[in-house]
Amino acid sequence: MTTRVLVPWSDLSVPAELTPVVWDGRGTPPEGLDQVEFYVLPYDSGAAPLRLFPQLPSLRAVQTLSAGYEQILPLLPEGVRLASGRGLHDLSVAEHALALMLSAQRFLPRWFAQQRTGDWDRAHTRSLADARVLLVGYGSIGRAIERYLLAGEAEVVPVASTARPGVHGVAELPGLLPTADIVVLVLPDAPRTRGLLGAAELAALPDSALVVNVGRGTAIDTAALTAEVAAGRLRAALDVTDPEPLPADHPLWTLGGAIITPHVAGGSDSFYPRAKRLAERQLRHFAAGEELENLVR
Amino acid sequence: MTTRVLVPWSDLSVPAELTPVVWDGRGTPPEGLDQVEFYVLPYDSGAAPLRLFPQLPSLRAVQTLSAGYEQILPLLPEGVRLASGRGLHDLSVAEHALALMLSAQRFLPRWFAQQRTGDWDRAHTRSLADARVLLVGYGSIGRAIERYLLAGEAEVVPVASTARPGVHGVAELPGLLPTADIVVLVLPDAPRTRGLLGAAELAALPDSALVVNVGRGTAIDTAALTAEVAAGRLRAALDVTDPEPLPADHPLWTLGGAIITPHVAGGSDSFYPRAKRLAERQLRHFAAGEELENLVR
Missing domain, CATH: 3.40.50.720 (NAD(P)-binding Rossmann-like Domain)
Structure with missing residues (x-):
């Protein structure tokens, strides 16, 4: 049985031992969630991504792409690690x-x-x-x-x-x-x-x-x-x-x-390449059994 | 008899062996021009500063604060050196x-x-x-x-x-x-x-x-x-x-x-401190009998 990872982008470079499942936070979530062990939260997609936690019984780690994470902690299942998006913006x-x-x-x-x-x-x-x-x-x-x-x-x-x-x-x-x-x-x-x-x-x-x-x-x-x-x-x-x-x-x-300007400093194109590079590094760490970067829980 | 230098600012630090005469390019030029040996041209003051050359029989060197100097060369008396304002802008x-x-x-x-x-x-x-x-x-x-x-x-x-x-x-x-x-x-x-x-x-x-x-x-x-x-x-x-x-x-x-924007890239406050520092260095070089920086003739 393969280890699944839930990620928001289809063009991510994922280690061979992991199987990516893609969901950008919009519309119906995909099938096969019960095997997902690592979840990269879609960015700026409201509360829907956080409501998925109860459907992820194998979940071991979550990567948020925001610097803040206070709103995630109360919803995060016990024993699941959380890494922040510190630095991406x-x-x-x-x-x-x-x-x-x-x-x-x-x-x-x-x-x-x-x-x-x-x-x-x-x-x-x-x-x-x-x-x-x-x-x-x-x-x-x-x-x-x-x-x-x-x-x-x-x-x-x-x-x-x-x-x-x-x-x-x-x-x-x-x-x-x-x-x-x-x-x-x-x-x-x-x-x-x-x-x-x-x-x-x-x-x-x-x-x-x-x-x-x-x-x-x-x-x-x-x-x-x-x-x-x-x-x-x-x-x-x-x-x-x-x-x-x-x-x-x-x-x-x-x-x-x-x-x-209407609170637009953080949201520019420079964010996505850096977010993808962080997600790719974290997936490699995860596949290799290494400690994640930016761990906050 | 003291060596006079004609400069556009009254707050310039001038070596003790030189006597500054101040003229910013506007209004009537001051007295005592026949002893002026070094002339720092006022910046952005039109053609008036260049019309002063015939009244400066002792002139040995001119400092322009512009990067360009093509319009000065034809008016510059023979044997007078010219240093440009390259880099100031x-x-x-x-x-x-x-x-x-x-x-x-x-x-x-x-x-x-x-x-x-x-x-x-x-x-x-x-x-x-x-x-x-x-x-x-x-x-x-x-x-x-x-x-x-x-x-x-x-x-x-x-x-x-x-x-x-x-x-x-x-x-x-x-x-x-x-x-x-x-x-x-x-x-x-x-x-x-x-x-x-x-x-x-x-x-x-x-x-x-x-x-x-x-x-x-x-x-x-x-x-x-x-x-x-x-x-x-x-x-x-x-x-x-x-x-x-x-x-x-x-x-x-x-x-x-x-x-x-209406050709305003070069004209900002960062120019004046740098122009004054260059003028002060050049006056020290001149007083010490050293070669000037940015010599173009």
């Missing part, structure tokens, strides 16, 4: 963070507006080079953003929850904020991160500083930020907001100093 | 090239349009990571673009006028174009570069390829590119066009697949 988020910073520094909203009327009105712009960038949240996404910033000769000041050599602790923010040209937040939603940039912290930033958020919207006091941007004192470039979606009539949408 | 142009690529790959025109109506409509986007980027023009700007692209895990294919180890020659373009996701042109205007991407070359690109130009507009056949973008087959992100300015009624302005 890093580059996509870093790219988008850079796109937001460059948009603001190089006046892209102005050029795109001029494009609608065919207006060739030039101006000298800000730059990302030489900018002093506080990178608040220094995990794998933060480091991917840092690689981009260093290539562009920006000055990177890493800030993590606790200080370590070369990295500032978040407690040092009051002293760091007045020195920043740009603050980039790459933080999860958690009690310790909520409201991290409130009215007092925003007021500590120098005039014209740029606030970028590609983590979770709750890290910023939206009303306080809106007031600072409306006053023309700060600029903002946000992929995440609080609340989310940002209501269509929220004043932040149309302020001249604000750039808003 | 590299990072600014590289940043803008990256901003154009990210705008197209990460759908920024769509998000900015949605922002006007407060529309939180999400979509999966393209990515810059994994994209195969032909970098046509592999001087100091091209290498600055490459550093950014490598940080973002794009695949860089350098192309220069002649092949050398690790760099393709422009004669290989017919074989390379069909493999490109993105083509970035960083070429000066010259007989050998004009019309480099004509109808045949554009037709050789795969569907949905992105054409980026931060060099000079004449490298692309504008009519052929407009036809390809209008047909929805290619995308374009251009900081330079042919003609320039692009006429307000040109169809390229409003095509969905086109991004146009």
